[in-house]
Amino acid sequence: MATLLHIDTSFNGDHSHSRAVTAAFRxxxxAEHPGGTVIYRDLAAEPIPHLEAAAYYAGNTAPAEQSPEQRAAFAxxxxxxxxxxxxxxxxxGAPMYNYTIPSTLKAWIDHVFLVGRTSVTEHPSLAGKKAVVVASRGGSYREGTPMHGNDYVESYLRMALGTGFGLDVSFIVPELTLAPHVPAMADLIPLHEASRTESLATAESLAKELAVQPAA
Structure with a gap:
């Protein structure tokens, strides 16, 4: 049975561009997996705690040697x-907040990053799985724009998810999402609308494409 893990992080609810695109993919x-399973986490509505020492060190400790605190924290x-x-x-869903990812998504990555199991091992347990990242942002960071080089979402997630976990990562990037709300960006509204349309279409086509590919 096919399984999709769907994680949203935007705090903008129904107004979120990243949520609109992840919803289109899902x-x-x-539809392609009528008998499939979706595991859903909304990290804005129900954030997970940031990784603390007990949970971190429990990952490097044999279960029989873990303290009660470590066992509880590692659960x-x-x-x-x-x-x-x-x-x-x-x-x-990974909207850009202050040039990088939401802290709630970083917390998820920190919990899942386990040396010897999901990362830093010859055969990471997530290696080869498909990951689709919807990296929305209020402006544009493409080559040729004034902000080119200041996007730390895609570069970080390529390292953490791709190099760290061994995931096969694809990015969908709805951009200029602030254009309808910022008067100084009014001339960019058509580009924003085109980006949104393209992102929704890409999400739908990628979902169909991945549906016919064998699981890792």
């Missing part, structure tokens, strides 16, 4: 890791 994915890490390992596709 709708097509579910969430184990749950999040197992969700990722069960998934055939991991769908992440």
């Amino acid at each position: 709708e097509v994915w579910e 969430l890490r184990a749950e999040l890791i197992e969700e990722a390992e069960r998934a055939d596709v991991i769908l992440l």
Whole structure:
């Protein structure tokens, strides 16, 4: 049975551009997998705690040697890791906040990053799985724009998800999302609308494409 792990992080609810695109992907994915399973986490509505020492060091300690505090702290890490390992596709909404990812998404990555299991091992348990990242942003950071080089979302996630976990990562980038709300960006509204249309179409086509590919 195919499994999709869908994680949203935007705090903008129904007004979120990243959520609109992840929802478009999920709708097509579910249509292609009528018997499939979706594991959903809304990290804005129900954030997970940032990784603390007990949970971190428990990952490097044999279960029989863990303290009661470590065992309790590691339970969430184990749950999040197992969700990722069960998934055939991991769908992440990653809007740009202050040039990088939401702290809630960083917390998820920190919990799932387990040396010797999901990363820093010859055969990471997530290696080869498909990951789709919807990296929306208020402006544009493409080559030739004034802000080119100041995007730390895609570069970081390529390292953390691709190099760190061994995931096969694809990015969908809805941009200029602030154009309808910032008077100085009014001339960019047509570009924003084109980007949104393209992103929704890409999400739908990618969901269909991944549906016919064998799981890792």
